[in-house]
Amino acid sequence: MKKSSLLIFGLFIVITSCKKDDDTAVVVNVPATYSFERGGATTVSFSGQTTRINMATELIDAMKDFSVSEETMLEMYRNETVAGGDADPYTDADLNVSTKSVKSKVAASSDFFSANTAESAEIKADFEAWINAQVTEVFPNEQILATSGVAGQIADGSSARYVSGKGLEYNQAVNKGLIGALMLDQILNNYISTSVLDAGENVAQNDQGLVEDGSNYTTMEHKWDEAYGYLFGKSTNAADPLATLGEGSFLNKYLSRVENDADFTGIAQTVYDAFKLGRAAIVEGAYDVRDEQAEIIRKALSKVIAIRAVYYLQQGKNARIAGNNGTAFHDLSEGYGFVYSLRFTRQTNSSDTYFTGAEVDGYIADLMAGNGFWDVSTETLDNISEAIAAKFDFTVAQAAE
Numbered sequence: 001m002k003k004s005s006l007l008i009f010g011l012f013i014v015i016t017s018c019k020k021d022d023d024t025a026v027v028v029n030v031p032a033t034y035s036f037e038r039g040g041a042t043t044v045s046f047s048g049q050t051t052r053i054n055m056a057t058e059l060i061d062a063m064k065d066f067s068v069s070e071e072t073m074l075e076m077y078r079n080e081t082v083a084g085g086d087a088d089p090y091t092d093a094d095l096n097v098s099t100k101s102v103k104s105k106v107a108a109s110s111d112f113f114s115a116n117t118a119e120s121a122e123i124k125a126d127f128e129a130w131i132n133a134q135v136t137e138v139f140p141n142e143q144i145l146a147t148s149g150v151a152g153q154i155a156d157g158s159s160a161r162y163v164s165g166k167g168l169e170y171n172q173a174v175n176k177g178l179i180g181a182l183m184l185d186q187i188l189n190n191y192i193s194t195s196v197l198d199a200g201e202n203v204a205q206n207d208q209g210l211v212e213d214g215s216n217y218t219t220m221e222h223k224w225d226e227a228y229g230y231l232f233g234k235s236t237n238a239a240d241p242l243a244t245l246g247e248g249s250f251l252n253k254y255l256s257r258v259e260n261d262a263d264f265t266g267i268a269q270t271v272y273d274a275f276k277l278g279r280a281a282i283v284e285g286a287y288d289v290r291d292e293q294a295e296i297i298r299k300a301l302s303k304v305i306a307i308r309a310v311y312y313l314q315q316g317k318n319a320r321i322a323g324n325n326g327t328a329f330h331d332l333s334e335g336y337g338f339v340y341s342l343r344f345t346r347q348t349n350s351s352d353t354y355f356t357g358a359e360v361d362g363y364i365a366d367l368m369a370g371n372g373f374w375d376v377s378t379e380t381l382d383n384i385s386e387a388i389a390a391k392f393d394f395t396v397a398q399a400a401e
Contacts, residue, residue, distance in 0.1 A: 028289065030280045033239040034228065034272075036221070038209075043217040044239075046229025048100055049186075053233050055079065055102050056178050057249055058090050063134050063171035064162075066142050070135040077127060078103045103127070106181045109189035110196050111351060112344070119357060123181055123343075127174055134170040138162050148374040156326030166372025167325070169333035175249060176337020180305060180344040183230045183251040188301060188346040191227035192278070192294040198287075207285050220282050224290075228275050231255070231301075242272055251301070257311075258304050263398040271300045295348045302345035302354055306392050307399045309338035310385045314400035316373070317381040325374075332373045339363050342388065354391050363387075 036043045059076040062068040072089045079101035081087035088096040107113050107123035137151045142162070144152035149165045163169055190196055197220050206220040217225070228238075234248035235241035245268055246256030259268040278293030312335030319328035342355040342363075363384050367376055385396045 026284050026286045028277070028280045028284045028286055030277050034232075034241075034276055034279065035239045036279060036283060038211070038216050041216050043221055044225050044228075045215070045217060045222060046225045046233055046238075049226055049229030050233035051095065051098050051100050052102055052105060052182065053230070053248060053250060054092060055090065055095055055098075055100070056182065058092065058095065059102065059131075060171055060175045060249060062089075063131065063174060066139050070132060073131045073135070074128060077101070077131065102178070102182060105186055106178070107185060107344075109185045109193070109344075111189040111193050111346075112185060112353070113189075126340075127177065127181070130170040130173045130177075133164060137164055138170060148371045154326040154329060156324075156330050159326075161326050161330050163329050163333070164372070166368055167329040167332065167374055168336060168368070168372060169330060172330070172333035173337050173340065176334055177340045179250050179254065179337070180341020184301060184305060184341060185344040187227045187230050187251075188298045189344065191223045191230075192297060194291065196223050197282075197290070203287070206282065218282075221279070224275075224279050224282055227297075228279070231271070231275075242268055251304070254308050255301075255304055258307050261307075261398075261401060263394065263401065264303075264307065267300055267304065271297055274300070298346040299348045302347075303392050303394070305338055305341050305345055306354070306388050307394060309335055309342060310388050310396055310399035311335075311401075312338060313381045313385050314396065317378055320373075320376075321378065329373050332367070332376070336364070336367060339367070339384070339388075355388075359387075 034044065055076060059073060062073050062076060075081060075087070075089040079089075079095075079098065090096050103124055106127060107120040113120040141150070141152040144150065146152035146154040146163050146165075146167070151163060151165045153160045153162050154167075155161075161169055202218075202220045202223075206218045209218065211218055212222065215222070231251050232238050232241040234250075234252060236244045236247060241247075241252070245259060246253050255268050255271065258264045259266075274293040274296040278290045278297070281287070281289035281293065312331045316328045316332035316335055319325075319331055340360060343353060343357055343360045345354040346352075347354055366380050366384060367373070369375065369380075382396070385399075389396045389399060
C-alpha cells in the first residue's frame, strides 16, 4: 500500500489515496466544524452514545445519594428490566424507555474483548462490585469518621468524602473507570477500528454511498460518528466542541484538563482535527487517510489517560505528605480510576494496549496493599507514576503540574 501525500490549501487537502489499486488524487474537503451532509441533511448521528453518557452520569450521581438503593444503581448500570413503575431508575424519562445500557458496552470492543469474553465479564463485574461496596460498606457508615480499616467520612477542606476502609471512593472508581472501560475502549478499540469500519460490505457500500435503511448515513460514517459521540456527545455544540471543551463528567472533561496544562496545549485540537479529517476521508473513500487519523486519535487519547493517572497519583502523594488525608484520598481515588483505565489504551500501529491487564492489576494491588491509601508509600506512588510516564513522551513532572 502506498502512503498518502497531502497538500493543504485552506480547508482542502489533496491526497494521493490508496482506496483503489492505483494512485488516485482525491480531494478531501475538511469542513471548519464536524458537520457533514447528504442531500442537504446531516449525516452525523451519535444519540446512542449521548444516551449512555447520560445513564452513566445519573449512576455516578446516585452513588453519592445515601437514599438510593443498590437495586436502583445496578439497574442504572444494567438497564435490563422492562420500563415502567419500579423498573424506572433514571430521573430522565427518556433513559427509562431506552433499550441501551452502560454495562453492555463496558469492555466490549471488537479488537480487545470480542475473543476475550472472560476478561470482559470480570471487568463488567468490577463495576457491580464497586456499586455493591458503596451500599454495603460506605452507606451504613455515613456518620462514622473514617479511620484505617474503617469506612466512613473524611474531611476534604469544606467537603466530606466517603471512603472505604482502604480510603477508596467507590464512586470515583466507577466514574474514572468508565472513562476507560466504556468511552476509551469503544472509541479506540471498536468504532475507529478497521475491524468495525470495514466489516462486511461496509467499504463497498460506502464507496457507493449506500445509506442504512431509514437513515442518511452509511454504516462506516455512522461508526466513526459513534466514536466521536463518546468524546463530544455532551457538548453544547457537538459540531464545534472545543468552544466549550470540558462539558460532562467523563472523557471530554479530562481532555480539557490536559489541554489546559501548558505542557500539553494543543492536544484537544489535534484530536478534533483528526476526527474531522478522518470523517471527511470516509466521505471520499480515502481509507488510508482515515486510518492515519485513527492512529492520531489513539495516541492522543491514550496519552490523556496516562497523564491524568500520573497527575492524580502525584497530587495524592503531595497531599499525604502535607497531612491532608481527605484531599489525598480523593485524588488517589481518581488516580485509581485512571490507572484502571490504562487497560483500554491503544498503541499506535498496533493491536496491543500500552498496559496489559496484568500490569494494571499489579498497579492496583500496590495501591490497595494493606490498608490501601492509609498505608501507600511515596515510593510506591512515584514508581507507578514513572512506569506510566515511561511509555509515553512526557515526564512525571510535566503530568504532575
